[in-house]
Amino acid sequence: MNASHEAGPVLPVVPEDVHGTRRVVLFGPPGSGKTTAAGALGRRLGLPVLRLAPRPQDAQVSCAGLLELALALQALPAARELTAGLDEATDQPGPPDGAGSALRLRRQTAALLRDAPPMTLVVDNAQWLDPASAAVLGWALRLTPDLPVIAAERTWRPETGGHWSGEDAYAVRIPPLTAPQVATLLSPYRLAPREVTRIHTHSGGNPALALALADASRPLPDRDGGSESALPPTARRLVGEWLGTVSEEVKELLTFAALDDRRDLDLLSALAGPAAESLLAEAEAAALIDLQQPGGTVRFTASAIGTELVARQPGHARRLLHARLAEASRDSVRRDRHTALAADADDPRSARHAARAAARARQRGDHALAAELSLLAAQRTPHDNGDLLIERALTAVRDASHYGDLPRGRAAAGLILGHDTTPAQRVDALVALIDASGRHLHSADELFADALHAAAGRPDLTAQILIRQSIWANVNEGNPHQACALAGRATALAETAGDTTTTVMALTMQARLQRVLGHPDAATTLARALSLPRAASIPVNGTPQHLAARHALFDDRPEEARTALLPLLVEAERTGDAEATVDILRSLAEADLRAGRCARALDHAHRAQALTDVTALSPSPACYTSALVEGTAGRTDLALLHARRGVDTARQEDNKVFLSRNLYALGHLLLTTGRPKEALEALVEVRTLEELQQVHDPFVLRWHPELAETLVALGHLDRAQSLLDDTRRTAVDLGRHTVLPPLERAQALLDAARGDYDTAARRLTDAAEHLRPLPLERGRTLLALSHTERRGRRRASARTAAQSTADLFAAHQAYPWAETAAHTLRRLEAAPTDDNAHPRLTSAEQRCAELAAAGTSNRDIATTLTVSVKTVEATLTRVYRKLGLHSRVQLAHTVTPSHQHTSDPPGRLQEPPGSVAYRAKTSGLHHGSSEPLPTNP
Numbered sequence: 001m002n003a004s005h006e007a008g009p010v011l012p013v014v015p016e017d018v019h020g021t022r023r024v025v026l027f028g029p030p031g032s033g034k035t036t037a038a039g040a041l042g043r044r045l046g047l048p049v050l051r052l053a054p055r056p057q058d059a060q061v062s063c064a065g066l067l068e069l070a071l072a073l074q075a076l077p078a079a080r081e082l083t084a085g086l087d088e089a090t091d092q093p094g095p096p097d098g099a100g101s102a103l104r105l106r107r108q109t110a111a112l113l114r115d116a117p118p119m120t121l122v123v124d125n126a127q128w129l130d131p132a133s134a135a136v137l138g139w140a141l142r143l144t145p146d147l148p149v150i151a152a153e154r155t156w157r158p159e160t161g162g163h164w165s166g167e168d169a170y171a172v173r174i175p176p177l178t179a180p181q182v183a184t185l186l187s188p189y190r191l192a193p194r195e196v197t198r199i200h201t202h203s204g205g206n207p208a209l210a211l212a213l214a215d216a217s218r219p220l221p222d223r224d225g226g227s228e229s230a231l232p233p234t235a236r237r238l239v240g241e242w243l244g245t246v247s248e249e250v251k252e253l254l255t256f257a258a259l260d261d262r263r264d265l266d267l268l269s270a271l272a273g274p275a276a277e278s279l280l281a282e283a284e285a286a287a288l289i290d291l292q293q294p295g296g297t298v299r300f301t302a303s304a305i306g307t308e309l310v311a312r313q314p315g316h317a318r319r320l321l322h323a324r325l326a327e328a329s330r331d332s333v334r335r336d337r338h339t340a341l342a343a344d345a346d347d348p349r350s351a352r353h354a355a356r357a358a359a360r361a362r363q364r365g366d367h368a369l370a371a372e373l374s375l376l377a378a379q380r381t382p383h384d385n386g387d388l389l390i391e392r393a394l395t396a397v398r399d400a401s402h403y404g405d406l407p408r409g410r411a412a413a414g415l416i417l418g419h420d421t422t423p424a425q426r427v428d429a430l431v432a433l434i435d436a437s438g439r440h441l442h443s444a445d446e447l448f449a450d451a452l453h454a455a456a457g458r459p460d461l462t463a464q465i466l467i468r469q470s471i472w473a474n475v476n477e478g479n480p481h482q483a484c485a486l487a488g489r490a491t492a493l494a495e496t497a498g499d500t501t502t503t504v505m506a507l508t509m510q511a512r513l514q515r516v517l518g519h520p521d522a523a524t525t526l527a528r529a530l531s532l533p534r535a536a537s538i539p540v541n542g543t544p545q546h547l548a549a550r551h552a553l554f555d556d557r558p559e560e561a562r563t564a565l566l567p568l569l570v571e572a573e574r575t576g577d578a579e580a581t582v583d584i585l586r587s588l589a590e591a592d593l594r595a596g597r598c599a600r601a602l603d604h605a606h607r608a609q610a611l612t613d614v615t616a617l618s619p620s621p622a623c624y625t626s627a628l629v630e631g632t633a634g635r636t637d638l639a640l641l642h643a644r645r646g647v648d649t650a651r652q653e654d655n656k657v658f659l660s661r662n663l664y665a666l667g668h669l670l671l672t673t674g675r676p677k678e679a680l681e682a683l684v685e686v687r688t689l690e691e692l693q694q695v696h697d698p699f700v701l702r703w704h705p706e707l708a709e710t711l712v713a714l715g716h717l718d719r720a721q722s723l724l725d726d727t728r729r730t731a732v733d734l735g736r737h738t739v740l741p742p743l744e745r746a747q748a749l750l751d752a753a754r755g756d757y758d759t760a761a762r763r764l765t766d767a768a769e770h771l772r773p774l775p776l777e778r779g780r781t782l783l784a785l786s787h788t789e790r791r792g793r794r795r796a797s798a799r800t801a802a803q804s805t806a807d808l809f810a811a812h813q814a815y816p817w818a819e820t821a822a823h824t825l826r827r828l829e830a831a832p833t834d835d836n837a838h839p840r841l842t843s844a845e846q847r848c849a850e851l852a853a854a855g856t857s858n859r860d861i862a863t864t865l866t867v868s869v870k871t872v873e874a875t876l877t878r879v880y881r882k883l884g885l886h887s888r889v890q891l892a893h894t895v896t897p898s899h900q901h902t903s904d905p906p907g908r909l910q911e912p913p914g915s916v917a918y919r920a921k922t923s924g925l926h927h928g929s930s931e932p933l934p935t936n937p
Contacts, residue, residue, distance in 0.1 A: 023141075023149050023166035025126075027156045028174030029287045030241040031208025034152035037174055038122050045148055047120045054128040063089070065123075065133030066109060078112040102136070110140040113147055123165075126153035127245075138164035154245050155286050173287070176205025176301070180641075189214045193619065193649040204302025209238050213304070230307050239308040245286045250279045254288065255313065258306035259321055259341075261369055262334065263298040265291075270328045319343070333360045337373060340380070351380035355392060362399065367576030371399040375408045378415055390416055390425050397432035402577040403615055409433055426454035427461045434468045435539075448472075460497035463506060466490035470509050474516075478656030478693045484513035501535035508544045515551065518696030518734050526551070540572040541583035550587060554699045556738040556774060558595040562588060578615045582608045586625040596775035596812035598633035605629040609642075620650040620658035627665035631672070632776065632814050640669050660689045664703045671706060676713040683707040698727050699736050708746040712753050715844035715865050715875075720750050741767040745781050748788065753842045755878060757792030764788060776817075779808040783821055790828065791840035799828045841879060846895075848875045852888055854897030 024041065026034050042049040050072055058064040067086055073079040085108045089101040113121075123129060129137075141149060141164075149165045156163065156171065163169040177185065182200040183193075185207055191199070191214065203210035216232035231239065243251055253272050257263045269276040280298070283289045290299045300306045313321065319342045326338035336357035343350035358373035378392040393415040400409035409432065416429035430451040448469055455461035467490045474483035490506035507529035514522035529544035540546060549564035565588050572580040589604035605626045612622040623646030631639035646662030649655075667682030686703045698704055704727040711720035724747050731739045748763035764785040771778040786801035802825040809818035841849060844865075851861045858876075862869045885891055 021170040022145065022147070023163075023169040024151070025156055025163050025165060025169045025171050026150065026152045026174055027154065027171065029154060029206065029245070031206045031238050032174045032176070032287075033207050034154075034174055035124050038124060038150045038152045041150055042120045042122050045120050047118050047148065049122050050116075050119045051122045051124060052129075053124040054130070055125065056128050059128040059130055062130055062132040063105070063136075065129045066105065066136055069109070069133075069137075070112065073112060073116055076112065076115055078108065078115045082108040082112050105136050106139045109136050110143045113140050113144045116147075120148040120150060123149070123151045126151040127155065129164075134164040138166075141166060177207055177210070178205065181205070182207075182210050185210060186214050192652045193645070194652075197613075197619075202302060202304045202307075204300070204304070206238075206302055209235055209302060209304060212238055230311065231304055235304060236308060236311075239302075239304050242286070242288065242305065243308070246282050246288065247279075249275065250283050250286075250288075251309065253279050254283060254300075254305070255309045256321060256325060257289070257298050258300070258309040259318070259338075260325055260334070261337065261372065262331075263300075264331075265296045265298060267325070267328055267330075268298065271324065333357050333364070333366070333369065336360070337369070340373070340376060345380055348380070348382055351377050351382075351392070354380060358395070358399070362576060365573070365576060367399065367403045367578070368405070370576065371396070371403045371405045371408050374399045375412050378412055383419070386419060386421075390419060390421055394425070394428055394432065397429060399576075401432050401435045402575065402579075405615070423454050423456045423458065424461060427451055427464065430454060431464050431468060458497070459493040460499040460502060463490040463493040463497065463499065463502045466493070467502070467505050467509055470513070474513060475657050476654050478689070480513050480516050480693055480695070484510060484517060484519075487513060500532055501537055504529050504532045504535060504544060505538055505542055507532075508542060508547050511544070512547055515554075515697060516693075516695050516700055518730075539577055539580050540568050540575065541577075541580040543568070546584070546587070549591075553587065553591050553594065554697075555736075556594065558591040558774075561591040562595065565591060578611055579617055582611055582617060582622055585611070586621060589625050589629050593629055593632060593776065594774055596814075598629075598776075598813040598815075601629045602633050618649060618653055618655065618658075620646045620653065620655055620662055623649065624658060624661040624665055627662065627669065631665070631669050632816070634815070636669060636673055636816055640666070640673075643669055656689060656693060660686050660693070660695075660701060663689070664701055664706070667703070667710070668706050671710050671713070676710050679710045680707075680714060683710055696730065697734060697736065698731050698739050702739065702742065705742040705746040708743075709749055712746070712749050713843060715753075715847070715867055715871075717750060717753055717844070720746070724750070741770045741781070742777065745784055749784060752788045752791060753844055755842065755882075757788055760788045761785060761792065761794075761797075775808055775812050776814055779805050779812075779814065779817060779821070782808065783817070783824070786821075786824060786828075791842070793840065795828060799825065802828055841882060845875055845879050845882075848872060849879045849891060849895045850897060852876055852879075853892045853895040855888075855892075 026037050026041070028034050039049070050069075052065060052068050052072065054065055054068065058068075063086055066082065070079045070082040070086065074083070082105070085101075085104050089105065141147065145166075149169075151163065151165045151169070163171075177200075179197065179200050182203070182205060183196050186196055186199065199210050199213045203213055212232060212235040215234065243254075246254075249272075253268060253276065256271050257268060260267060265280075268280070272279055280289065280291060284291050287301055288305055290301055293299050310318065322338045322342035326335050326342055329335040329338060334357075336353050340350040340353035340357065343353070354373045355377035358370045358377055361367070361370040361373060374392065374396040378389060378396045381389040381392050383389060393412045396412035397409050397416070400406070400412060413429045413433040416425060421429075430447065434447060434451070448465060451465045451468075452462065455465060466486050470483040470486035470490065473479050473486060477483075487506055487510035491503060491510055494500075494502035494506050507525055511522050511526035511529060513519075514525055526544055526547060530548060534543065534545070545564060546568055549561045549568070552558075552564065553561040565584055569581070569584045569588065572584050585604045585608035589601045589608065592598075592601040592604060605622075609622045609626045611617075612619055623642045627639045627643035627646065629639075630636070630642060643662055643666040646658065647666055650659035650662055663682045663686045667679045667686060670676070670679035670682060683703055683706055686701070687707060690701065690703070695701070704723060708720045708723050708727075711717070711723065724743055728740065728743055731737070731743070744763050744767040748760040748767070751757075751760040751763065764781055768778050768781040768785065771781055782801045782805040786798045786805060789795070789798035789801060802821055806818060806821035806825050809815075809821050847865060848861060851864060852858075856864070858869050858872045861872045865872070879891070880886065883891075883894055885894060
């Protein structure tokens with residue numbers, strides 16, 4: 001199977017230092033891309049490639065490889081001599097590798113290689129090169145050290161000794177494809193990001209296996225060994241070839257590992273005895289497992305390996321293996337798991353074992369195991385014991401919901417819906433299934449209709465369904481007005497029924513949406529929810545306490561938010577609710593970042609992302625937070641990857657809320673890395689989405705200052721002013737006064753772009769004073785002040801502001817911005833103080849002057865900059881006045897034309913290429929923008 005497929009080439013990574021190495025051994029499992037890598041490396045060497053490709057049957061035919069070599073070069077006399085020698089050796093009695101024949105074949109092979117034209121010899125599938133040919137070739141290659149040789153084979157352990165191609169052969173294990181590479185490879189299939197992620201995990205980045213899984217019409221297994229026929233035939237064949245590279249003893253030990261959910265090394269050693277170490281080493285050499293795991297565990301490099309090993313075992317054999325695992329296990333919960341799986345499915349005792357083990361797993365926080373065991377307990381409960389079956393199935397749905405295990409949630413809900421149940425039980429099952437589905441909910445209308453029918457007019461049950469409909473309307477339909485109305489109806493029905501728990505949930509949802517819509521009753525509604533008793537059954541991220549913490553974060557009270565969030569995190573982790581834990585971690589990351597605790601923010605963001613990636617949760621929320629935190633405190637390149645992944649996932653899932661947020665993060669990062677045109681595209685889409693969703697409160701997602709700064713950077717000054725005026729009026733009307741300083745910063749940049757540096761500096765100084773409780777926002781503002789003072793030729797003030805900025809960002813570990821501020825400060829300190837230096841041009845003036853100096857007409861300048869001709873004329877008038885010029889001829893001698901712009905014109909401060917400040921400056925920006933802002937309430 002070709003790894004390039006229809007998506008274009010997706011090449012394995014081969015180290016650059018291989019170039020110039022004469023002998024290279026590429027090794028990796030079947031389907032890993034060795035052939036593709038060998039071809040690419042051969043082309044990189046720039047010589048014609050002679051390719052030998054022995055097959056499995058050739059391995060048993062002595063000198064088959066030498067014959068293939070001779071036939072490939074048969075035009076040469078030396079090749080004909082080698083062919084004759086092989087024929088003669090075959091006709092003689094005795095083995096062809098006897099002393100006389102061997103010496104003659106070595107001489108003839110060496111002569112052929114010396115006489116061959118310049119080439120690169122590629123031996124593909126070298127594991128099937130017969131031993132006689134390998135020995136002769138190895139001897140002949142020692143005499144032709146300048147001949148490049150690339151061997152590709154499935155397994156080789158460089159530490160065991162030299163290779164036949166040369167003792168100094170450079171060994172390269174073909175690495176698996178990364179998640180983005182797999183996404184590119186599978187792009188023709190138009191799969192959802194979640195499905196691509198599952199295929200990447202299941203294939204382990206093996207390109208041929210990934211394509212085989214994508215081609216399959218049947219779904220992938222949800223966990224290793226989750227389905228006996230989970231792998232399609234092509235995938236089974238590939239995995240079978242891979243497993244064929246190791247001994248039967250290794251496969252038996254790996255089958256034990258596949259059946260154990262933890263894959264403990266100590267357990268495997270107890271089962272295999274003294275041979276365990278060598279068997280595991282053989283499996284690791286074949287790239288089947290990774291032994292470098294924390295906690296003394298084994299990981300299959302592709303989870304499909306475990307699936308295939310389990311599928312090969314018939315039911316009775318599998319039960320016997322589980323029995324042996326139960327005997328050897330020292331962990332009581334896992335011993336109960338194996339005991340239950342070793343029993344006959346019809347044995348009611350196995351259901352009790354599974355239920356008991358699930359409860360103990362839940363108590364100690366192993367919620368993935370709890371989800372598996374609670375479903376097993378429900379499935380093995382006798383159907384004639386209806387009440388117990390329903391109870392266990394509901395528990396299984398809730399366990400699956402907490403861990404984001406949608407397939408198990410659906411399986412457990414099916415047990416309930418297929419049984420004779422009460423309305424309350426059916427609604428419980430459907431609501432739990434909706435909660436487990438999260439943003440992956442399909443056929444939502446039918447599911448909600450079924451649930452409302454099952455509610456049979458009961459107000460308490462109907463209210464529970466309406467709350468979920470409200471969430472769906474807000475997140476997936478982008479209609480907060482409808483969502484708020486549904487939450488209001490749910491509140492009324494729950495109060496009528498006297499259901500306090502549902503009332504709290506409904507009021508919390510209603511307050512959330514009222515805040516989004518800028519409704520004046522939002523605080524009152526939230527206060528009502530907080531006044532009611534707290535029910536343990538409400539998910540932590542759905543409590544009014546969490547919403548109150550979010551609102552404190554929106555209102556720039558990060559310390560208050562953090563104090564409220566920490567106990568909620570403890571509770572979410574204790575209950576094992578993965579989605580709630582991710583939400584609380586995200587909120588903590590944002591609160592810490594706004595308070596300037598960058599290291600803690602990174603830790604919380606990393607934990608949220610890691611938990612998301614090991615569950616079935618949507619990646620878009622965690623990606624949004626990771627993008628903002630990484631962009632401020634970590635690496636901008638990683639931040640951009642997170643933002644783009646979040647955008648792609650939200651589009652696939654039709655999640656309007658987090659599409660806006662990830663687009664905002666993407667636009668913010670593009671702006672700060674010097675790509676304002678791309679940033680404008682993303683931020684304008686954010687504005688469109690927010691308007692369609694009727695989001696009125698500018699505190700919910702603070703895209704307004706970012707868009708205004710982008711418009712200023714691109715010279716759209718009137719549009720920027722209009723946006724700032726509208727946002728300022730809304731903020732004042734809603735009493736959101738703490739949003740005004742960032743708007744004032746954007747207004748100051750607009751003033752500076754118009755040449756009014758004094759007003760800009762006053763605005764920035766006042767804004768920085770108001771932002772003292774928010775150190776990173778204050779740092780942004782001081783950095784903008786430094787640039788503004790420098791433009792106004794007040795270098796002493798510019799240095800003071802830059803020094804304060806550098807100290808502030810460094811103290812708070814905002815590393816990208818600390819670097820930018822430090823570069824700015826160094827340049828200011830090194831800059832000459834020549835009073836005859838040209839006045840500073842604004843970014844818009846600079847671009848316009850450069851184009852005019854290159855001889856571009858006013859009309860073409862207007863087209864290039866997407867402004868009117870009158871704006872160009874007015875801008876050039878200001879340029880002439882500032883520089884004391886009277887004609888374009890003088891301008892051409894003063895300003896470097898745009899088409900050959902290699903250095904900054906007089907009066908323009910240079911930054912080191914590659915720095916954040918340089919990228920921002922060359923895009924028309926002269927300050928950083930890095931502060932993460934609140935997400936949806």
